[in-house]
Amino acid sequence: MPSHLFADRPAQPPEPGSVDALISQTRRLRGEVDAVRRDTVVDDDDAQGRWQRALCDLAVHHLDDLREHLDQLKEGLPPVPEPLGEPQPAPEAGPETQTRVGSAEWNLLTDEVSWSDELFQIFGRPPESGALPLDELGSTLFSEDQPLLTAWLTACLVDGKPIDGEFRIVRADGRVRTLHMRGEPVLDSDGCTASMWAVLRDVSELRRSQRAVRESRDSLQRQREIAQTERRLAVELQEAVLPPWRGSLRFPYGSAGTLDVAAHYLPSATSALIGGDWYDALELPDGGSMLTVGDLTGHGVTATSGMAMMLGALRGMAMAGIEPGPLMGWLNQLLETSVQPALGSAVCCRYDPARRVLSWAQAGHPAPLLFRRGSGRSLMPPEGVLLGATSGASYGQAEERLEVGDLLVLHTDGLTPRSIEFSRADGTERLLALAPRFSAARSAQECLRIVIEEFGESEREDDACMLVARVGG
Incomplete structure (x- = not known):
């Protein structure tokens, strides 16, 4: 979602045919990677197999994200959010239909808050409960992540610095999600901060896949080191005997x-x-x-x-x-x-x-x-x-x-x-x-x-x- 700072610049949409071709290529590549993932046989003692499977999972997540962004690119700009007093109900997302990207705007002059339907789904918050103001947003975060968000918001609203970082939230249903937030201050005609615009992306599965890749790679490296040590000891014992x-x-x-x-x-x-x-x-x-x-x-x-x-x-x-x-x-x-x-x-x-x-x-x-x-x-x-x-x-x-x-x-x-x-x-x-x-x-x-x-x-x-x-x- 583009920042209001650049609303006066006309957007140049890509040709629909080129986006459709990219979507088709992404869908085909996703199917091929998924086939490789299914064919990867993994057991508890196979560190190499677990590492390969984790890399396939990570590639699938990246391709899913890419296809979602291309779909959004094809659809063009999202519609203007409904007025705050008339929120449209949105279905609660389950584990298999979890929305990945949502947007929000906090108006500092009127204290109005606009959340997209997708953002309510990401936070697991019913729309009738209303969007969270900035001073309550931190209540959903892990305690160790709250000071980090406070520092980002202060830098954004006071110093005009953009936000680009991640934090973890605990939803009302107890599920933990990792969100990536990109935000910018929106300035009025006098150059003062009038509101803050942000896009929040659920990267939980992506980070989980990346963590699995790291853990599998580390496990494989440890097994290689153990094998090298064992071989050295075996050679020394053989030479001694x-x-x-x-x-x-x-x-x-x-x-x-x-x-x-x-x-x-x-x-x-x-x-x-x-x-x-x-x-x-x-x-x-x-x-x-x-x-x-x-x-x-x-x-x-x-x-x-x-x-x-x-x-x-x-x-x-x-x-x-x-x-x-x-x-x-x-x-x-x-x-x-x-x-x-x-x-x-x-x-x-x-x-x-x-x-x-x-x-x-x-x-x-x-x-x-x-x-x-x-x-x-x-x-x-x-x-x-x-x-x-x-x-x-x-x-x-x-x-x-x-x-x-x-x-x-x-x-x-x-x-x-x-x-x-x-x-x-x-x-x-x-x-x-x-x-x-x-x-x-x-x-x-x-x-x-x-x-x-x-x-x-x-x-x-x-x-x-x-x-x-x-x-x-």
Whole structure:
């Protein structure tokens, strides 16, 4: 509603066709945004979804406001308000039909007050009760907002400054609304303030949407910070638990030969969190050595702390001389009684260099691959279910006699992911197809590089560990 200060300037209405086109575009865009909003699936744990939904709500409110203003622009100037003594009744607006914009004028010379029908609806005030004079307007405001309105009115009426600000009111029905007020003093011919004109707009839903956007954005930022912190802690814990040696490890057995070992952890390409994969090679007190790889379900600190518990227990039992089969049974019991239950898969091997015999057990894990004289095969696995899956499970133990030059490859599931391109079995075939290249390699570390080149550093949907051991003479 234009101020009376500019009533002597002829208005230049826009062309009706251009306004109609804008209204049509706004209506179409509003429908498209509303469709996106409906398609946004949100749950309590999805901060990203809540943020997107809140942004859609905010966009819808802005488009509704824009269409309302364009409709008013198309209709032209509103009619002159009825005389104060003959107010026209207006229907009370409900939650779904809440009017957004109303106007008012307070005459300081006659104490007359003119309110539009829409303003009565905004304040939830029946027209027969009459419009509120300026000195009573503050009674509807929140107590903390009343001094602010007083300061604005004083600046407007005394100093001639325009009003542009927001305050909150409590309607007679108890509903709280946020109003944006734009007002100007109307001067008489002597330059004195004769009245004050104002437009008040109900921006409650708009502010609520903006608040939802801010809260969702802040929640999303907090979740990102928590995820970053968790990942850092998981990485630090993983680095502290996995073997301190990097690259290759060599076990000298004197006249019984050597065992050349190389291992590597391959992070996931798609997951920002560290999983519960492990690898280890350990020299035992009786002169043998232990080789193991395994994986716990889950990601983050929970998975890495569980992995630390399992790997510590495995090392301790191996050093105590417990064979791989019974060792798996104890690991199963440990995981079953853990505070944070999980499932795990593992393979544990004990190598006796004097007899060149590999004793091994597995728990729902891919069997070791044995490469000999240019060809490879998967070892026949003994009985063994996933760790933590069954109470009191027993685990079988198998033996395999090795020869000088043999190569063992142990890996976790993430090395050969399930995908459209290939299955687990196809991944095993890809590994076995590397046999000729392994036979030409000079060390376990070189064999490890061959596997990494074949499967890539960043092709996995999950993280993975692999260990390569080569029997020397």
